[in-house]
Amino acid sequence: MTKNNKFKNFLNEIPQNLFSGFVVSLIALPLGFGLALASGAPPISGIIAAVVGGSIVAIIGGSNVTITGPGNGLVVVILGAITTLGAGDMSQGFLYTLAAIVISGAIMVILGFLRLGSLGDFFPSSAIQGMLAAIGIGIFAKQFHVMLGNANAKGSIVQLLLQVPNGIINYVSTNSTSVLWAGMVGIISLLIMVFYGKIRNKYFQLIPAPMWIVMLCIGLHYYFNLFSVNQYPIDQALLINLPNDVLSNFAFPDFGKVYQLDFISAVISITLIASIESLLSIKAVDKLDSLKRRSNVNKDIRALGIATMVSGFLGGLNVVTVIARSSVNVNNKGSNRSANFFHASFLVAFILLFASQLRKIPLPALAAILVFTGYKLASPENIKKVFKIGKEQLIIFLITLLTTISTNLITGIIIGIVATFVAHVIINKDILLFVTNIFKPNVLMFKEDDKYYVSVKNFSSFLNYTKLKSKIDQIPENEDAIIDFSMCDFVDHSVMENLNDYAEGFKRKGGHFEIIGLDNYNAGSEHPFALRKNTGITTIEENINLTKRQKSLQNVANELTWNYTPTKTIEEIIELPHFGYFKTRQIKKVSNVLSNESCELFDVEFHEGELFAKQIIKATMLYINIDQKVPDFTLDKEGFFEYIYHFTGYKDISIENHPDFSKRFYLSGKDVGAIKTFFTNELVLFFESNKYYHIEANNKGLLIIGRERLAGVKEIKALADYGIRLMPLICEKYRVVAV
């Protein structure tokens, strides 16, 4: 696309981005206030973060449809920082925290320049889930009290949670009208949040739920102002406090505590959470992008860092990429970064035009929005999901969750990482596997037959996932990729989950991404993301958990109306050992059999050599059973000597009138005459015009072999198709000869 064209496109898309930005700003306004309040910071600081973030990241960012602003994850960390750094004085604490925010922004810029966006991959996904749930619980615990009109509840997360029943009793028995009204607004707001999604009315859905809450609050205020004889019943202390002149009253960071330990740990927590939240969101939003673009993560992190620094200097919170607002943006057809910019501009307009109305929003209404967000982060459904993946994941999740709640985020995530590692060691009963191999470059990639082939050795877990990722990232998503784990002893849940994301990405962009070599693995559960350990032996149980490949094979079988059996005993394919190919190779196991009356397509595992020289090989082959007698022969592409040593002594048979065929293929066998009559014009043409396979025939049937490795689903389909088309050629011909 030329530059001119791009600009034209950009102009054409402005209206839709303008609209999308507007809708997002409707959510960003109440959320900005709410998140700032929940963090213990002045409400305007959340809006500053959104405005600064929206404009700076829109200009220099590396992603396309993300929205940036204050984030959920940081609420708990910032609140903690303000409380500890202020030592009782919240407003002084806020100034110190601003300094921490500025420095964390600088660190993010450095991380971006060092291309350390991949650092996020070192966190095991169950531990991250646990940490996010802990953040959710933290938000919920504090905001629940605010929602009921009690803005002064204090204590640790656990204490606040224990106070919840008391809080409800206190509210019911309150005699203050202000608290009563405030609590009612809070509860109604929560109900709006909960039921918003269930009301499927086009006009109602035009305005996002948080904005409904804001509008209802302002409406309530106008009702009391204009129609009611009573005063607005909610006390000033329970309303949002905005500075009188929004444009001049910027708080400025206080760098007085830079060298203190508290400060440093605050900076680390803020940076950690800001990066993780942003990285997760950027990745998630890329999946939503209708134009299937890939974000430049490091560039985005850099932009977020710069935006955070500016925001901090102006008295605003951290700028991170936020998933909820970004998805609203995508749903409203936001198509480029201008939507983010427009969202910021609308926020500025709202604050300047409606400051006096916004001052009437009661805190409980905003708290209700956050209670809902907190619940979402820690919802029981999330826990169920984790449990489905595996028991060990639930344990990791709970350990991280409980440590985070009872100590702090940094300790929580570190314990989570350690717990994950310990779990992996226990599952494998082998620590050496990890210790000896952790620094080894375990991933090999090469391109063969226009397919990218990636082989992974030793083990693949969150510890060395970046190595795998950097290779896969180099594969264009519209190509074919095969990831082979057959040399790998252990694959963990984080890797499986990430690979699944890749598979989706490839599917979206028209490529093909396939994982092979996991069929021998013992999975903890039937969830596709469950970690997998190579057992070496196959369990012949009824209810073994099928791998994704096996499930795809099942589907292929259904499509072809063939039968599929995951495991089979060798005796069932007795013909196999009669083939020359298997004369020197001992068959160990046949599995994943796709079959109809005359064809059998299967994975076979066999030994080559013995003792020291023993090698175990797995390959996919097709066997066609032919009732009539076929002359013994082997057919190979000219030059593929590896297959034919068992037939040495026989010469290349050339078929008359087909010099090209004779030149390209190496055909050998005992009974030259029979072979020559067997190879009719049609058959020769078929072999010439199709993909090359090694073919061996004996009086029992045909054995067709592609490469000497397991085939991907696409290759299996091709092989089956080849067999189906070859069948009639051979049988028909035989009928003619028989007559």
Next chain:
Amino acid sequence: MTKKILIGLAFSPNLKANLHEGIRTANMFDAELITVHVGKKDATKEKDLQNILKEAPTLQKNLKTIWEEGDPVTVILKTCVAERIDLLIIGALQKENLYKYYVGSIARKLTRKAPCSVFLLIKPSVERVPCKHIVVNGLEDEKTPETIKYAFDAANNLGCKRVTIVEEIRPTELDVKVSDDKTLKEATLNKERIEQREDLRVRSILKDINTNDIIVKTQSIFGKRGYSIGHYAKVKRADLLVMNKPQKTGVLDRIFPHDLEHILSELPTDVLIVK
């Protein structure tokens, strides 16, 4: 080129297999074989050896047997220099454990210090295992043409019909870091260009080599240099891996292993390191 071959023998269960391999290799190169036994010479050992030799194929050239006591590494290295050996055969273990990795086994020390080419056998056997596929490195190095020539020599001698020349492409050569669609496109184009360039380079080396009857394939791989070629050899189930001898390996290289050290820590198959 290879006139004298040395094999160090210990009286282990592998003795017979090692000796058979040694004789076969010597015959293959039409070279003299020198066996070194570290330890005391006594009648029973001598007898054992004679028995094994009786069963072994006959050696076309001379066999010289040396008995010497002392530290195996020093003895063998000394003999290498004294006898002006061209190729040293070492039987190795397929996988070394952590302890050995850092202390360094005899095989590792020998490989590192040997003044000649080294042939590491992971699976010595009495019967000949046919060699069907040789993988050789094609990286840009002044020694590479010699190594490739050596590989084809070996292929001809072993009756091997397939040689794959592997060019390991380092990420730094790509010049672009993949971070979004645009850089991915650039990187892919770059990759193709590098692959073509490497191919051309290897082809120019091949011009001077007789490759009749041998299927030659060039393959670019992406991975850690010196290690991924082993991984590739394993994936492709090659029977022999031929590599350059790296410039030098010091203490630092053992702590931050690369090239040879990686291969040594996880031998994928028989490895021939060409000096």
